Amino acid sequence: MEQKELLRKLPSVDEVLKSPHGLKWLKSYPRKYILRAIRDIIAFKRGEVLEGFTPDVNLNAISGNIEIKIKKLIERRLKPVINATGVVIHTNLGRAPLPPEVLNNIMDVAMGYSNLEYNIKEGRRGERYDHIRWILKDITGAEDAVVVNNNTAAVLLCLSAIAKGREVIVSRGELIEIGGAFRIPDVMLQSGALLKEVGTTNKTNSGDYEDAVGEQTALLLKVHQSNYKVIGFTEDVSVGELVRLGKRKEVPVMFDLGSGCFTDLRPYGIYDEPVVHEVVGKGVDIVTFSGDKLLGGPQAGIIVGRKKLIERIAKHPLTRAVRIDKLTLAALEATLLCHADPEKAREKIPVLKTLLQGDEVIKRRARKIQLLIKRDVRNALVSIEKDESQAGGGSLPGVYLPTYVVRLKVEGMSALLVEQRLRRGAAIAVITRIRAGSVIIDARTIRDSEVKPLLKAIKEAIC
Ligand SMILES: *Cc1c(COP(=O)(O)O)cnc(C)c1O
Numbered sequence: 001m002e003q004k005e006l007l008r009k010l011p012s013v014d015e016v017l018k019s020p021h022g023l024k025w026l027k028s029y030p031r032k033y034i035l036r037a038i039r040d041i042i043a044f045k046r047g048e049v050l051e052g053f054t055p056d057v058n059l060n061a062i063s064g065n066i067e068i069k070i071k072k073l074i075e076r077r078l079k080p081v082i083n084a085t086g087v088v089i090h091t092n093l094g095r096a097p098l099p100p101e102v103l104n105n106i107m108d109v110a111m112g113y114s115n116l117e118y119n120i121k122e123g124r125r126g127e128r129y130d131h132i133r134w135i136l137k138d139i140t141g142a143e144d145a146v147v148v149n150n151n152t153a154a155v156l157l158c159l160s161a162i163a164k165g166r167e168v169i170v171s172r173g174e175l176i177e178i179g180g181a182f183r184i185p186d187v188m189l190q191s192g193a194l195l196k197e198v199g200t201t202n203k204t205n206s207g208d209y210e211d212a213v214g215e216q217t218a219l220l221l222k223v224h225q226s227n228y229k230v231i232g233f234t235e236d237v238s239v240g241e242l243v244r245l246g247k248r249k250e251v252p253v254m255f256d257l258g259s260g261c262f263t264d265l266r267p268y269g270i271y272d273e274p275v276v277h278e279v280v281g282k283g284v285d286i287v288t289f290s291g292d293k294l295l296g297g298p299q300a301g302i303i304v305g306r307k308k309l310i311e312r313i314a315k316h317p318l319t320r321a322v323r324i325d326k327l328t329l330a331a332l333e334a335t336l337l338c339h340a341d342p343e344k345a346r347e348k349i350p351v352l353k354t355l356l357q358g359d360e361v362i363k364r365r366a367r368k369i370q371l372l373i374k375r376d377v378r379n380a381l382v383s384i385e386k387d388e389s390q391a392g393g394g395s396l397p398g399v400y401l402p403t404y405v406v407r408l409k410v411e412g413m414s415a416l417l418v419e420q421r422l423r424r425g426a427a428i429a430v431i432t433r434i435r436a437g438s439v440i441i442d443a444r445t446i447r448d449s450e451v452k453p454l455l456k457a458i459k460e461a462i463c
Helices: 003-009 013-018 020-028 031-050 059-073 100-110 130-140 151-163 184-191 206-212 239-249 276-281 307-315 317-321 326-339 342-348 350-356 359-376 415-423 448-462
Strands: 081-083 144-148 167-171 194-198 217-223 253-258 286-290 301-305 380-392 395-410 429-431 433-435 438-442
Touching: 003 031, 013 020, 013 031, 013 059, 020 031, 020 059, 031 059, 081 448, 100 326, 130 144, 130 276, 130 301, 130 326, 144 151, 144 307, 144 326, 151 167, 151 184, 151 217, 151 253, 151 286, 151 301, 151 307, 151 317, 167 184, 167 206, 184 194, 194 206, 206 239, 217 239, 239 253, 253 276, 276 286, 276 301, 286 307, 301 307, 307 317, 326 342, 342 350, 359 380, 359 395, 359 448, 380 438, 395 415, 415 429, 415 433, 415 438, 415 448, 429 448
Parallel strands: 081 429, 167 194, 167 217, 217 253, 253 286
Antiparallel strands: 144 301, 286 301, 380 395, 395 438, 433 438
């Protein structure tokens, strides 16, 4: 067929829109994106013709292309992925997966109206934070609690409310940066508090703090070294010592715990992670931590401590700017209820379950993945190896969790290409890592229900 003839045959936007396909699309897709897709595909076909190709330009043929284009345009950008990295609290992959109890509670509360800020008993305005105050007090032993958007906001708010224009004493060994631009000195600057560094990178002692306390001191701040460890010739001041010093000097002590763990991990051989109620029990005046790290709940910044200080913090104008919404509140309440029983929490909360699962369970899952790949993917070489996974997300630095990984090599394909194809999979993205020319699939962070989709993704990526 001649070029002119083909161009003449190419349907107009209007023709496509009024065709049975067009009318069907209008029922389910936004008109704007239907039009964009039609224009794009027609322009593409016209381009092909002008370049001398002879594409099929009848309406039925191009409708298929248009429908694919529409679906691509309105495809979800935020979507589930399979985390095969072994990093349990992966900040880039959404930190804590939530348990069904939590999701059900979100649905229940968010589908309709709720008593978010309404006191049902008295029939008047209520307080947003009342719903979780009691259980936070119960679990942590603190006098009072308030919750904001994330732990960064919690720290900023506490410093603003307690120490604006005055000095905060921090050890040089604790002037940390957490991935994603949380730096203690920067947060301090934003709050208007003045940072007074004491000690050195590897050693700070109680005398260093004591010498620094003066008229202008508003707070002694301790920060959990969430994502690194200083090893060797080191010394830091214990929580207990800092509390004693604070009492003597009448200066409040704040501890930014970062992760905020409710579960005693010592029976699992993890000794360095402070448990929130123990820290509170030692007399720290203000404790802050995240909702979506070891707590395994939604993104939130939890502040617990002395009633007088919490009241001051809650009244600060910044609290309104960083307040949590009803979805978070519903999720957090359900998460906290799961934590009310530590034994059950270990089973119910995915972060804890994934961290604390026995290596036999992980090995069995790895075997299953290996067998399925062996059975279904001919050009794959798979083996199982002992390895170590990490907690991640600024939690449990230096703690390596024994795991089993599936090492995958594909004949005629580089590891880089396999990793990329898995990541860009059409059905679901699988996030893996590469080591020594192989793709490494850590069985720790793969849910049993994800084994089948994982295999399907591997088949699609390789075959
Ligand atoms: C993670 C972390 C933060 C930041 O918490 P977000 O909830 O991510 O804002 C602050 N301080 C410490 C010590 C942390 O580990």
